[in-house]
Amino acid sequence: MSRLTAANLVHEIGMLPKSSVYNYVHSKTPTIIKIVNVVKPEGPIVIQRIRPNKGETWNNAKEESISMQMIWRLANTLAPNHPINVDRIFGGSYNTRSALEALLAHTPQFYYCYPGRIESISSNSKIKPGHKHIMWCPDNPHAPNVMVKAEVDIVISEVPNTEIVYDALVLPDEIQTPELDIEMKRRHCQMQIALIEIGQHLGFKTWIAQNDKGIIYKNRKIGEMEDVITSLKKEENVMQNFYDAQKAALLIDCIWFKNGRLMPAVMEVEHSTGVTSGLTRMKGLQDALPPFPTRYVIVAPDEDRDKVFREASRPQFQSLNTRFFPYSAVEEMYALFKRRKLKGITEEFLDSYMEPVLAQLA
Template sequence: MRLTASELVSAIDNLPKDRTYTYINPKTKGLIKIVSVTRPEGPIVIKRFDSTKGGTLENAREESISPEMIWRVANAFFPNQPINLDRVLGGSYNTRSVLETLIAHTPQFYFCYPGRIESTISNSQIKRGHKHVMWCPENPHQLGVLVKAETDIVISEVPIADAFYDALVVPDELVTTELDIEAVRRHSQIQIALIKIGQQLGFRTWIAQNDKGIKYQNKRLVEMEGVVNSLRDERIISAFEEAYKAALLIDCIWFKNGKLMPAVMEVEHSTGVTSGLTRMKGLQDALPPFLTRYVIVAPDEDRDKVLREANRPQFQSLNVRYFPYSAVEELYSLCQRRKIRGVTEEFLDSFMEPTLGQLEQPYVVQ
């Protein structure tokens, strides 16, 4: 069960707008007023002021909580698990305590102080922890009030593991008026992460024909370990000429043991999702019935768009899975830190979300 930015924004929008809100920490004397909420994913505009220092609602300036910040927070929550927003946001965003406070005033969220494991050379001790927020969707409280949850949860505060990429070189021909250099670079970083994940899972990886000129660690992508040089070498595809042609421009395909094709993936960073779905549908139509995953890899904030497009009638046979960037980089980071092996296909599935039937409203043909 995952939380989305639109669900967070909706919950905050339901808070009364004719009142102010106190911070979770009683030592923080300021007050917060919601000015406006833009659905579905923000921004949220607020005012905050401290009357003990002469501040008033009238002279307080308006500040914005961005959709990006809301998405980062939403992605961190799992049911009944305490989350420290300062750690999630890395100390960035000066409105993080405001967002934390507003979230905690909504019915499904509690604040708490889980125990903290403090380790030294000789021993470990459990000490009082820092302030966390916990999402409890099955146990809502009254709207507009702060409620503390008593919990026996203890947290070992291991530093957050980041995914990292070496410098890459993007050919000039890939940068167009539609795609700037940063968009192409981010698209390429995700492809590299998929190649590295594939290596760890024992897969060979096909990268789209027109992306092979990208250089990473002084090698073209086609020269990286585990990258398929020619689709003619993969009998699953080469046996079907139309499938071969359709696969050439697919962003990423995983192959295994010369007999299996664990995933067909389109990375949709800043282009429309429909083009990637159309390419995958063309490949599916050119192959006999075959067990594989058709996957859209896209930024977390594009989840609603992916679900909406994947549920179009013409794409439902793909049974598309959504592989958000955060999940790609979580798995990539794990592969960088641990030489994982022997995992099952179910392990891979746990990082992807099915899309069929996940829309709040069924797709209707216009």
């Protein structure tokens, strides 16, 4: 297994005895933790914490929650034998972040460690004592219910996290309906904008769903952005002779085209609607075209991975060979193109960011 999900972390913590108390990784922290409840498959995890040195007891300890969103956020950063600074991942967010770190450190596949830290001042670099990290070591488990320190010959260069900044969006009146959460629609649109700009860097033209073209971004309708296609019939040879395909594509969130002849990806952004509706639209397009090489992709929040895999694995959608493109991967790619003027990128570059659903069934 090369990646973890929230369900994996919850399962591991769920194996810890509820009757035990757990210390923090930092040995000088006087607080101790007890597990109250573990909700499977993806959380939340309910805990209690007390400081015995302050006279606190379990009888009056309040219950606190480690949320599903928090667990997913950490799961998405973990890779085998790669140290993770939990405080850096969460910044100042989530007051239960150290409790989550401590509970994981008591499970067999997780160690804590102190890799060295590269400090650069005026072009001079020094290796300084490092900060506390946890590390997932799936091939070298330790005894359960204890914390084990890993001795590592690793140094960390702490490059500041990249932030993705989106300008304000103006949504047309017709999509500001009471039944649609406006923040969900806004996030949906942000993903479409990121995909348009990623497409520009890859040399693609982009089709955006007909009903989203009126959204205003940077004082311009997104349907009028550079390299956004205005007509499937007139501009793309792929669909010129297939009226049913043109009709099926009208409301698909995002389609990338290349050189008028290729279609690298068909994408549905599933933030405000169910996954099944997006899969159904893509299946309709696939059925309206002759066999054609492309990627059928669901773009969705990271925490929706299990839902995407479950729905895309259903027999009626298996011909799509669906790929999952999580929001975090979209924004990682978007940030990379913003920072670097990459050249010579092939379409296979996309595959390292998109996870194939059917590969998990093999």
